[in-house]
Amino acid sequence: MPKNNSRTVLALAEFQTSGDALHAAEKVRDAGYKRWDVHTPFPVHGMDDAMGLGQSHLGWIVFIMAATGCLGGFSMIMFMNGVNYPLIVGGKPAGAFLSMIPILFECTILLAGFGAVFGMLALNKLPQHHHPVFYSNRFEKCSDDHFYISIEADDPMFDPEKTADFLKSLTPSHLEIVEETVAPAPADKGGHHG
Amino acid sequence: MSATDTTVHTPDSYRLPTTGPWANAWKIALGIGVLGVALAALGWSMDSRRFAFSWLFAFMGVLTVGLGGIFFVFIQHLTASGWSVSVRRLGEFMLTGLPIMAILFLPVVPYTAELFEWDAHASHGDASHGDDNHGDGSHGDSGHGEGSAEAVNHGATHAVDKGVEQDHHTDASAPFHELHEELLAHKKPYLNKPFFLGRAAFYFLSWIALTLFFFVFSTRQDYSRDKSITALFQKASPAAAALFGITLTFAAFDWMMSMEPTWYSTIYGVYVFAGGAITSHAVVTLLALGLKKQGALGNVVHTEHFHDLGKMTFAFVVFWAYIAFSQLMLQWYASIPEEVAYYHQRWNVPGWKHVSLFLVLGHFLIPFLFMMSRNIKRRLSLLGVGSAWMLIMHMVDIYWFIMPNYDRSRFSPHWMDVACLLAVGGLYMTVVFAVMRRHSLVAVGDPRLSRAIHHVSG
Incomplete structure (x- = not known):
């Protein structure tokens, strides 16, 4: 197609106070939307509940990584100093358990730390080079004094009119339907996103 | 939220229920204490040496819980904690049992020669002590072949104590014994009975002073709502922390570590403190659970506080x-x-190895894995189980400190251990529960109470 197309990617509602955003988030949660987010300049108490976020799975990732670090460290030391090249230090038997403990501790917290950092990034789908909210010029204020709720167009419940009406019913201070320009590439059919 | 902001918390809002189990808690505790004292007295008439060890165990077990209460209170002021105002009074109640611990220390005083090797050394001429073989005399003095009469006399308890081991290591034990004598002579300027008793008096005076300071001013604030009292607590807490740290460390040195005066560990006081810190959070948790169940704490203490108490207990288990x-x-x-x-x-003597392993598992590994989960800390019945478990394990820990010195050849539990624990614990709780009847269960005068009620743990 020769001419540029645009398609709706996001509905963005702006709120003036954290309380408004919190109560609006409760309603979005109750409406059953799945692919949506709240953007605030600072952490808002109670927002986890208002958004209906369950408990993070990060704890399990950290626990499994920590257990791996502990058992991996034990296997490593036991193999190196107890089996492959038995080493007697300070008159202690080769592969003495007590002298391993500081190293097991280090291995445990090292992998637990990796699990926590990289697990957090993965669960947040980071790094993410771009997000459609940045098409909105108003969104800059999110890092200052405004609060936003965005509902993405790939949410199964998303419907351009209905979702816009729904967000209006939450009495935002501003509502923006964010569109994305789809520029067809000269040769292939798929095209790149702007 | 705003609805609770307007709630007026008066000193009469949160009182011990006049009906139900809490109303007569102090009488029940007194009954337990009296029963314990009667049994302990019976035991004392049968075997005074065992009584002394059992009593010291019970005394230290309960004392460290009470001292943990001092820590619990001053650390809240030191960190200007808002969340803990809801439960701080429960920690302050734990202090009120400390003055009676000074009286409960008295049965230890006549038995220092039985309990502490340095005093046994100082009074080794005393025949009544030297003959005290407790039917285990078959090992006798075989380990001290070349000893003079004096050495044999002094070594009587040691020969019994080292028992089975000594038969196989006769050569190795002789130089130890000489070393032992010389070391004790060197340590005499510190480890002698008058100075020992003087230090004990100093510790108790310090703890009673801290109790009066934190408890009297805090309960006075219930009525006056004077914010300057909170400021005073914050200002005085660093000094209280220093006094607490020094007295607890040296009390641990004096009353437990000096049972084996040739052995030393500079971290010993911290170790004892760690146990007290766990139990103080565990006891505050249990008190709060028990009182909340009877509705005495209203909405002042809720899951968020229990979650935080659980986190602190967990943290000190790791510590x-x-x-x-x-x-x-x-x-x-x-x-x-x-x-x-x-x-x-504590490892190579039969029986004690299992106690040591039990400590590793029961005092660390199992509670570590159990208390790790957020869900368990927020499920109050499970948190209560964890807290009660830590309290029991603390007693095992103190037992492990003291009792190997009773008979160095074997693990020797005795019914008097339980009797003395009932006596000391019962009397301590009698005082605490009796004081609880007369005061608000919540520090209602603290300016940060509202913040504590709206606390979210996350």
Whole structure:
């Protein structure tokens, strides 16, 4: 197609106070939307509940990584100093358990730390080079004094009119339907996103 | 939220229920205490040496819980904690039992020669002590072949104590014994009875002063709502922390570590403190659970506070393990005879090895895995189980400190251990529960109470 197309990617509602955003988030949660987010300049108490976020799975990732670090460290030391090249230090038997403990501790917290950092990034789908909210010029204020709720167009419940009406019913201070320009590439059919 | 902001918290809002189990809690505690004292007296008439050890165990077990209460209170002021205002009074109640501990220390005083090797050494001419073989005399003095009459006399308890081991290590034990004599002579300027009693008096005076300071001013604030009292607490807390740290450390040195005066560990006081810190959070949790169940705490204490108390208990479980391991690791690695003797006593003597393993599992590994989960800390019945478990394990820990010195050849539990624990614990709780009847269960005068009620733990 020769001419540029645009398609709706996001509905963005702006709120003036954290309380408004919190109560609006409760309603979005109750409406059953799945692919949506709240953007605030600072952490808002109670927002986890208002958004209906369950408990993070990060704890399990950290626990499994920590257990791996502990058992991996034990296997490593036991193999190196107890089996492959038995080493007697300070008159202690080769592969003495007590002298391993500081190293097991280090291995445990090292992998637990990796699990926590990289697990957090993965669960947040980071790094993410771009997000459609940045098409909105108003969104800059999110890092200052405004609060936003965005509902993405790939949410199964998303419907351009209905979702816009729904967000209006939450009495935002501003509502923006964010569109994305789809520029067809000269040769292939798929095209790149702007 | 705003609805609770307007709630007026008066000193009469949160009182011990006049009906139900709490109303007569002090009478029940007194009954337990009296029963314990009667049994302990019976035991004392049968075997006074065993009584002394059992009593010291019970005394230290309960004392460290009460001292943990001091820590719990001043650390809240030191950190200007808002969340803990809801439960701080429960920690302050734990202090009120400390003055009676000074009286409960008295049965220890006549038995220092039985309990502490340095005093046994000082009074080794005393025949009544030297003959005290407790039917285990078959090992006799075989380990001290070349000893003079004086050495044999002094060594009587040691020969019994080291018992089975000594038969196989006769050669090795002789130089130890000489070393033992000389070391004790060197330590005499510190380890002698008058100074020992003087220090004990200083510790008790310090703790009673801290109790009066934190309890009297805090309960006065219930009525006056004077914000300057909160400021005073914050200003005085660093000094209270220093006084607490010094007295607890030296009390631990004096009353437990000096039972084996040739052994030393500079981290010992911290180790004892770690146990007290766990139990103070566990006891506050249990008190709050019990009172909340009867509706005495209204909405002042809720899941968020229990979650935080659980986190603190969990953190100090890890801290305890860290300290316990630090001590073990260094002494095991260096393998200096007089240092490893302590662990030798608790690992290579039949029975004690199992107690040591039980501590590793029950005081660290199991509660560590159990209390790790957020869900368990927020499920109050499970949190209560964890807290009660830590309280029991603390007593095992104190038992492990003291009792290997009673009979160095074997693990020797005795019914008097339980009787003395009932006596000391019962009397301590009698005072605490009796004081609870007369005061608000919540520090209603603290300006941060509203913040504490709206606390979210996350």
